[in-house]
Amino acid sequence: MADIVIREPVLAAVAAEAAVKVPGVLRLQPGLPGLVTGAMRAARERLTGRPLSATEGVHVDVDTAPDGTVTAARLTLDLVISAQDQAAAVAASVRRTVAASVTAATGIPVASVTVTILDIEPAGAP
């Protein structure tokens, strides 16, 4: 029986990808620490020549069983959304989509998704 280990950055990348595809979501919003992470990711991409998945604005906590397997994931996402859509509806849609995508891609059950809308921008603004 081989071990299958899925690490947190993978969960974060899947969640980020799913979240930005939800209608009404303009982007994930990293804080200042996230900006530094993003700059380091860009530098690593330049050095290695391989694209790395964006995970800024996503935070992942996992519960692990005593044998080290991941039993549940708790996700936190920070978003900027468009003013065209109702904020509560976009947040609910992001939470459903992210939970379903992460479980479908990794098999890890998602215990909770916390969505924080940090800003609302008029659609079409840069």
Next chain:
Amino acid sequence: MAMNAPGYALPCGRDVETAWERLDAVAAGLADAHERTCPHCQGAHASLVVLRDATAGLAADEEAPPPGLTGRIMAAVRAEVGRREILDLPCEEPGRARISEQAVASVLRFAADTVPGVRARRCRVTPAGDDRQAIDVHLTLAVGYPAFAATALAAVRERVTAAAGARIGVRLNRLDLLVDDIYPA
């Protein structure tokens, strides 16, 4: 330890430091008899030339800031400000949905601005007591004088209430309007 020795000696007795210093001389054809024949020195020269070219390339590489860097930094700073005051949004499943007061205030200010003769100024949004899904709003306005009509305030109330429900998804528990300035209109 060889690693800590002042020079790293080649099998022929010369050290790499010397080979490095003499790179230009060798390139200019001024190699001495030993350097012309010794395979160790020639090997060392060849790899040092590669190293020097690579470092020169890196040093000459002008790194321009990526496009949109300032915008990304300012967005992160704005987000950091917005992170301080967070309201809960209605949400049934486990986990939470939250929104920054700043985001709510910008939507409500915009709604008030759509009323002719009224300009929204400051907007304070706070959770309404124990009810996590309702908000209290304190909105400061400037009105155009003499074009301002008293009915405009009723329109502001209507539009802000509608925006809270339709754009945010929370109930407006209390809306205080404070007219504290006029502008010529």
